[in-house]
Amino acid sequence: MASNPILKVKLLPGGVVPFYWALPPWHDTMQKWIDDFDGVFFDDDCTNTEDCPTDAESLRAACEKQVRAHYAWGNRERPLSLEVYGLARNIESECGSGTPEERAAILFCAVNRAKHEGATDVMDGLLHKVRKDHPTRTFGKQVGGWNTRPVSTAQRPRLSNILIADFLWNGLRKGTVQSNIGNGSVYLDPACQDNMHLQNPAHLMFNADGSPAIDPDTGKQKKEGNESASYVFTDWSVGGNFLTWAGLFPGIRPNYLCIFNYRNDLRDVDGEPSAARTAKHTARDNIRIAGLVAITGRPLPPIPWGYSATAAGNVLLAMEKAAATSLLKSGALGDGCDDFSDILGEPPTASRDTGGLVVAGVALLAAIATGAAVGAISSRKGH
DSSP: OOOOGGGGSOOBGGGBOBTTTTOOTTHHHHHHHHHHHTTOBOOOSOSSOSBOSSOHHHHHHHHHHHHHTSGGGOOTTOOOOHHHHHHHHHHHHHHTTSOHHHHHHHHHHHHHHHHHTTOSOGGGGTSOOOBTTBSSOOOBSOBSSTTSBOSOOOSOOBHHHHHHHHHHHHHHHHTSOOOSSTTOOEEEOHHHHHHHHHHSOOOBOBOTTSOBOBOTTTSSBOBSOSSOOOOTTSOEEETTEEEEEOOOOTTOOTTTOEEEEEOGGGSOOTTOOHHHHHHHHHHHHHHHHHHHHHHHOOOOOOOOTTTOHHHHHHHHHHHHHHHHHHHHTTSOOOSOSSOTHHHHOSOOOOOTTTOOSBOOOHHHHHHHHHTGGGSSGGGOOOO
């Protein structure tokens, strides 16, 4: 049995677990590639375009010729597969300057989502589906959901991300690499997400104590806008599937990259017993709270579960607004969401010596996950 990695890590002041806690075994290898080859790009006919004018296979072949000429590739006869090239473009476009774990998470999400959708080819989630004005499937920016092109592959990949994609993709096929995010299948950049939501939000306004902010002229609860939106950790659906936050992962900053799982087992079902629905809402709220605590780095505020479900819901929404505000203040927002560095700047190196960034303590998150930190949460009747 493998030893518990937690026992080998010295906690930071206050019992906070270091950002580098239990990093995957491939961390150092990938970090070396990032250090050495992050600045190496190859000529490419498709960079930051809505739809690449050149077909995917031609782009792959052109990149393969250049990659084979670089010493880092090793065997110059070894091919660059379309899957590796496509996944490298996906990493580059979505989180190209992230930590090793964040870049790996993009690839694992692509693989997991393809499995969830029943696809036999991971490229189905990276290329635009065939349509009249695009006779061949193309790389490019994100367009819609699974039936179009659900993620961005618009950017030409740097050498480091090609090496990372090659290592992980072939490792998955050989069984020598395991996902560092479990079944995580969907991701988003929370700062960019909340920026979009706060442009014209329809969220109800709340006072500091979580109580509704009432407009004295109308007697109704105040609103901030007139378009629908939801904050990062509010329950949400993609293509008819119910998603929840996947959790806190070593090497992945929750205020930089959020990973979600498909949890259709937690969605409401018409006609189900009230006890079953209450249990689902309890589990969903625990997940939301854990994410909010992690993303803000703040302790859990008092939540009046025993008072009323409405009051508890108000506090949760107030927490989500605080998280969104915190994200928006964390850095200058860019024009687009494909490259997270536009929003939060270049990520620090996850160093075992310096400690890097820190995240909320495991003990607190474990308590939240079990409901221990929210008191009589099971008394809630739904929301």
